[in-house]
Amino acid sequence: MRVDEIMIDVENLSKKFGDVTAVDEVTFHVNEGEVFGFLGPNGAGKTTTVRMLSCLISKTSGDARIAGYDINNTDDSLKIRKLIGLVPDNVGLYEELSAYKNLDFYGKLYECNKIQREENIEHFLRMLGLWEKRDVAAGAFSKGMKQKIAIARALIHEPEILFLDEPTVNLDPESSKMVRDFIMELKKEKKTIFLNTHNLDEAQKICDKIGILNTKLMATGTPEELEGSVWGNKTVIQLEKVNDMILDELNKLSLKKIIYDNNKLTIDVVNPKKENPIIVAAIVRAGGQVQYVTELSPTLEDAYLKFVR
Amino acid sequence: MKLWKSWVIASKDFSVFRKKKSVIYSVILIPLLMSIFLPFIIGSAGMKGSGVTIAEFASLLNSFSFFFVILAASLTTVIASYSLIGEKIEKSIEPLLATPTTDKEILLGKSFAAFLPPILSIYIGLGIFMVLIDKMTYNTLGYFYYPNWNIAIIIVLVAPLASILSVELGVILSSRVNDVRAAQQLGQLIIIPFFGIYILGEIGYISLGINSMLVISAIMLVVDIFLFYISTITFRREEILTKWK
Ligand SMILES: Nc1ncnc2c1ncn2[C@@H]1O[C@H](COP(=O)(O)OP(=O)(O)OP(=O)(O)O)[C@@H](O)[C@H]1O
Ligand SMILES: [Mg+2]
Numbered sequence: 001m002r003v004d005e006i007m008i009d010v011e012n013l014s015k016k017f018g019d020v021t022a023v024d025e026v027t028f029h030v031n032e033g034e035v036f037g038f039l040g041p042n043g044a045g046k047t048t049t050v051r052m053l054s055c056l057i058s059k060t061s062g063d064a065r066i067a068g069y070d071i072n073n074t075d076d077s078l079k080i081r082k083l084i085g086l087v088p089d090n091v092g093l094y095e096e097l098s099a100y101k102n103l104d105f106y107g108k109l110y111e112c113n114k115i116q117r118e119e120n121i122e123h124f125l126r127m128l129g130l131w132e133k134r135d136v137a138a139g140a141f142s143k144g145m146k147q148k149i150a151i152a153r154a155l156i157h158e159p160e161i162l163f164l165d166e167p168t169v170n171l172d173p174e175s176s177k178m179v180r181d182f183i184m185e186l187k188k189e190k191k192t193i194f195l196n197t198h199n200l201d202e203a204q205k206i207c208d209k210i211g212i213l214n215t216k217l218m219a220t221g222t223p224e225e226l227e228g229s230v231w232g233n234k235t236v237i238q239l240e241k242v243n244d245m246i247l248d249e250l251n252k253l254s255l256k257k258i259i260y261d262n263n264k265l266t267i268d269v270v271n272p273k274k275e276n277p278i279i280v281a282a283i284v285r286a287g288g289q290v291q292y293v294t295e296l297s298p299t300l301e302d303a304y305l306k307f308v309r
Numbered sequence: 310m311k312l313w314k315s316w317v318i319a320s321k322d323f324s325v326f327r328k329k330k331s332v333i334y335s336v337i338l339i340p341l342l343m344s345i346f347l348p349f350i351i352g353s354a355g356m357k358g359s360g361v362t363i364a365e366f367a368s369l370l371n372s373f374s375f376f377f378v379i380l381a382a383s384l385t386t387v388i389a390s391y392s393l394i395g396e397k398i399e400k401s402i403e404p405l406l407a408t409p410t411t412d413k414e415i416l417l418g419k420s421f422a423a424f425l426p427p428i429l430s431i432y433i434g435l436g437i438f439m440v441l442i443d444k445m446t447y448n449t450l451g452y453f454y455y456p457n458w459n460i461a462i463i464i465v466l467v468a469p470l471a472s473i474l475s476v477e478l479g480v481i482l483s484s485r486v487n488d489v490r491a492a493q494q495l496g497q498l499i500i501i502p503f504f505g506i507y508i509l510g511e512i513g514y515i516s517l518g519i520n521s522m523l524v525i526s527a528i529m530l531v532v533d534i535f536l537f538y539i540s541t542i543t544f545r546r547e548e549i550l551t552k553w554k
Pocket of ligand 1: 040041043044045047089551
């Protein structure tokens with residue numbers, strides 16, 4: 001991996017508000033074109049982290065670089081802000097102004113020229129299905145529509161990196177999907193995306209990498225890695241009836257752990273492909289009637305709950 | 310420092326103000342009413358051959374024109390609180406701070422936005438006031454009373470400095486108050502010292518002539534510079550996001 005591919009590089013980053021430690025020694029990195037999901041309960045420090053990385057608030061200690069620029073350097077912080085787009089947890093539109101004017105205002109502040117502004121505003125408003133409503137005051141929009149405008153606002157200057165703080169929290173399932181699809185489109189354009197979310201399903205669907213935060217960073221990895229880290233493989237076998245003979249036979253196999261209830265055995269296995277046939281053979285030997293065999297796979301939710309508890 | 314960015318921010322605020330009837334009414338209507346009402350008082354009471362000396366007349370007009378200074382201070386707080394606390398309440402301050410804009414550019418933009426509409430409106434009001442007074446007094450005096458040095462100092466120094474004072478007070482207030490109305494009401498306290506000066510002028514303790522105007526300007530300049538310093542400390546990205554409650 002080339003170093004210059006790392007777009008967000010965070011090392012031992014901490015933030016204290018007085019006595020409260022909001023973010024504690026967090027280390028992770030996000031590569032170019034990756035979607036990084038930041039999961040964590042309320043008050044975990046997600047928003048605080050995003051604000052530090054967007055150069056809105058200062059760090060207490062540690063280091064972070066965005067596309068090679070130092071978040072703690074005043075000159076760099078302007079460059080960083082130009083390079084990133086931020087969708088904050090509160091949309092914060094100017095309610096009296098039209099959708100178009102809201103976007104145009106930000107286009108100017110992001111130093112886009114007139115043509116770029118016109119093209120991008122039309123492009124994003126059409127993409128989000130709001131072009132027809134461009135002259136309607138933002139205050140008259142629904143929460144979901146406002147959220148979409150806030151996303152368009154963050155993209156108006158075609159940033160390399162996009163920070164989204166719980167972007168689908170107010171949206172109906174259809175709009176959420178639209179936002180997710182939109183994020184996937186951006187990913188195709190090699191944009192780097194940092195997504196704060198509570199929504200495990202969403203994280204699983206679109207994130208390449210996930211960090212689980214609870215003031216400290218409890219775990220990072222791909223969704224699969226995190227799921228796998230919860231427990232090993234488990235095999236579930238439904239029998240017609242569990243009896244002592246079957247259990248005796250299984251105990252001879254020196255398996256790690258066997259739980260049974262309602263004639264259902266849940267067995268910890270190390271290598272299911274090799275062990276499952278042996279287990280089933282043992283059961284059959286003991287006269288057991290196997291109804292079905294399934295694998296029990298941990299979900300991201302299991303991983304999440306394990307790490308935040 | 311990119312001044313054009315401050316201007317973009319101020320222009321955005323002007324568009325927002327245009328949609329707010331209360332802002333439009335207070336900023337445009339009050340100076341306008343004042344500019345007609347004050348000459349009307351002079352016309353009906355002062356100059357009807359009731360033996361008012363030129364000196365008494367001048368002192369009356371000086372205190373009347375000082376009303377516009379009070380107005381400059383008072384109207385600016387209304388706009389300044391609106392412009393800053395409005396952003397805070399609508400939470401639009403965070404995306405604004407996320408743009409590649411410096412704190413100073415934003416503060417300057419917000420100051421333009423709060424300063425320009427009231428001051429322009431005051432200037433128009435003063436213009437009408439002067440024309441009306443001249444019209445009413447030309448025959449008696451035999452010359453145009455306005456423009457004169459006194460009003461020139463008010464236009465160039467006293468009114469703008471009073472308005473700047475209000476802007477800075479508005480910035481400092483906005484960091485502590487969460488409610489537009491509360492800030493506007495607190496901000497109105499700024500007129501107390503000005504009213505004090507006005508009363509002192511009325512009872513003849515001080516004159517509101519050229520010398521006093523220059524002294525008042527000098528004092529305000531010092532206070533303005535001091536408050537400017539305080540307001541730049543208050544108006545820092547991190548303070549705004551984490552301490553402005
Ligand atoms: N301005 C502040 N002053 C003091 N404490 C703060 C401030 N901002 C955040 N905190 C504290 O820092 C911690 C992290 O807050 P943060 O908003 O980053 O969490 P979050 O993960 O975004 O939560 P949520 O899911 O609710 O948005 C919390 O304990 C919060 O109370
Ligand atoms: Mg948050």
